[in-house]
Amino acid sequence: MERTLPFRWDDDARTLWLIDQRRLPDEEVWVPLTSAHDTAEAIRDMVVRGAPAIGVTAAYGMVLAHLAGEDLDEAERALAESRPTAVNLFHALERMRSHKGDLEASLAEARAIWREVERTEKAISEHGARVLKGQVLTHCNTGPIATGGYGTAIGAIVEAYRQGRISHVWVDETRPYLQGARLTAWELQKAGVPATLISDNMAAHFMKLGEVNQVIVGVDRMAMNGDFANKIGTYGLAVLARHHGIPFYPALPLSSVDSKLDDGSAIPLEERSAEEVTHLRGVPIAPAGFPARHPAFDVTPHTLVTGIVTEKGVIYPPFDEGLEGALASD
Structure with a gap:
């Protein structure tokens, strides 16, 4: 299956890119995110959607909060309030919470969440x-x-x-x-x-x-x-x-x-x-x-x-x- 994933992580630029799902199928436009605030807004506005994708995106949102020097508690709160129904969002934030203050550990955890999503969904399929x-x-x-x-x-x-x-x-x-x-x-x-x-x-x-x-x-x-x-x-x-x-x-x-x-x-x-x-x-x-x-x-x-x-x-x-x-x- 030819797959287009909803996001990609740029390790050099430390930027999360989301494909703007609001503009599909007419055009494939990628949106750069550099803060938890941007990430919460993108989730709320449905640039990204789907419960597992929202969870992975929120995890990387906490990584961006570290990089942008945002208050981590406020960043987590903004992400948690972005959309209320999909529980994957809250599970991801709970996992990221134990790595607050440690950028590299947060990045490793976000990557682990993404890898688990892929393994899990292959088995579901x-x-x-x-x-x-x-x-x-x-x-x-x-x-x-x-x-x-x-x-x-x-x-x-x-x-x-x-x-x-x-x-x-x-x-x-x-x-x-x-x-x-x-x-x-x-x-x-x-x-x-x-x-x-x-x-x-x-x-x-x-x-x-x-x-x-x-x-x-x-x-x-x-x-x-x-x-x-x-x-x-x-x-x-x-x-x-x-x-x-x-x-x-x-x-x-x-x-x-x-x-x-x-x-x-x-x-x-x-x-x-x-x-x-x-x-x-x-x-x-x-x-x-x-x-x-x-x-x-x-x-x-x-x-x-x-x-x-x-x-x-x-x-x-x-x-x-x-x-x-x-x-x-x-």
Whole structure:
């Protein structure tokens, strides 16, 4: 698979470069970051997005804080407040906290987090490929630019296609931010995987026709019972899949599991600007001043989940026992 990662580290210039995901697929523009403040702003503004990618970026943000002479506590706070839902961000900051005041140790830890992301997602891709066959539907973007490795759900899709297990992918456009249309379609095209873009409200139609065999999606935060937050629209897909008897799999690294949460009711759900609903890439599509809402995530209950794809394998119900065992074996 031809991979474009979301970031690159320049050791000589001590600069983190991010590919500006807001400008894909029209152009590939790289943005230099030299401080934790810049990094937090880039995460908040979705220059970089995707739970694992946000975690790696935040780790390097703390390295930049050392280099820029920023107050490290303030830098950590700014990064933690940049986006609330993806738990990988907080896991990365927790790991970086023990290296405060030591630049080289911080840089080594950030590199280690990135390497672990790659190893983890390669394993997720291999385990996920085994449960996929025929035609698969996915939502939002979970490929290399969202992760920094091979991808989670998209990694499994690409691996399953490489093995001849799947023939075609349905790509939800993912309104209102269009991560499916702009990013997943772009990545699958680069990978040479046959795929068709559909609007989000077409999923039930193709399920009813028997043209969807599984649904696989990513995860931003999962509770210990298997409830999970992902891009808005995921919950609706899970309901549709259950109605049509279609297996539904979330794919995630175990670092996206929040062991402090028994269920999904306490997962913080980011609400973004209503303008992202009333405008499409800056062009108004609704009457001026008309009210809108933009919850960026929803929570899918574990009762709608067939199995959870992780780097340790696919976990089946009861999910609380399976997740607890997987986390304990780390």
